[in-house]
Amino acid sequence: MKQASQIAADFNAEIESLQQRNTASVRKLRRRLTAFLSYEDPSLVFRVARELLDKFGQRWVAYEVIANHHEAYLQLDEAALERLSSGIHSWDTVDAFARILSGPAWRDGLIADETIHGWALSENRWWRRAALVSTVALNVRTHGGKGDAKRTLSVCRALVDDRDDMVVKALSWALRELVVHDPASVVQFLADQDNELAARVKREVRNKLDTGLKTPTRFQN
Template sequence: MSVIVNNIKKELREFTNTDVKKSDKSFFKEKVKTYGVRTPVVRKLANRYFKKIKHLSKEDIFKLSEKLLQGGYNQEATIAIQWVAKLKDKYSVYDFEIFEKWLDKYIDNWGKDDDFCLHVIHPMIELYPTWIENVKSWAYSDNMWLRRASAVSFITTIGEFYATKHSFKDIFEVADRLLLDKEDLVQKGYGWMLKSASVHNQKQVFDYVMRHKEKMPRTALRYAIEKMPPKLKQQAMQK
């Protein structure tokens, strides 16, 4: 199986573009490992190699995916996450513990975090809602990527926009826990969650923002109200 991983690494090195590598690094505050390969190219590579491994067991594909995650490169993580997401119909209730371990151990920037949460964790908690309490508990983690994940995991893609169908009890509980978080990427994460929740119920999110706007960091507040009408935005932004 290591041959597959080595071949992927070899191809990624061949696709390396210096300008793309510089651009990739500009998106992140933290140091990132990147080959400098555009995402559409990486996704095509992931699909091509998945055809070669789809006959394998779920467990073996998970092992290959973890090997890619261990490399630390953004593009390798993209491939790993794409493969695991393709297996969502085969997830068992116990797979959550594997995903939680990966999230804590290998996810080290917002790009990997969001990709993993949207395409792996969210489908998992839709299949097995009993794990929602665990996701909410990440809001107390020392690991900022777990804290961001506690919010982003409630977001899903619906058509061309992001939304959440989860209960406001869960969403507001996570927002309460993250309300005063010092990390701006965590603030953006829960602000994004609130914005996504506003797609289905703008009033409840607006009321929540108004109750907390004196304490809520402006970064989170701006994200939360982004889809609201100008009049409501103005009210929310008034000090």
């Protein structure tokens, strides 16, 4: 078996050689890498992922490599996640981290509620956003979510009066995903927190409740 650094370098070279580089074409290569690593020790999988992340900037690919190796995924804990969060500094890097790794890890009991709540109390806007986006995994059926109003709303409640734009947008997202499973809890939350919630959150979530859409078209009845 090649060293992790060589595996990552070879994979990155394949990405660079793609004639059409987009999410679909890169994910096709990632699936091949996942198959290649499927019987390897989790420690190698983590090393490959870190090489992809730190040396080549292939963030979401690195996260998917771990998420799609069952034994490696089960080794995620708070310390591992915080190491893999290195460099999150924008909505897209945060959302990749929270959607692919931290949210599913929380959903599956690999990290405690206290970890997510700690992020929600961070002075760093990106960690606060990560806490909210991590709730999405609890509620999106296509990604294994079964609905969890209690844990979702506990994070939303902690950030209800946060006016950072990146946090406000994530709060709206978290509540809208919960609407599918438990609209009554969302309605009650809006009523209870009406004086604290940003206008954007109230508008988008009420639209979702009323029409099924965040922003209904002007011609919709």
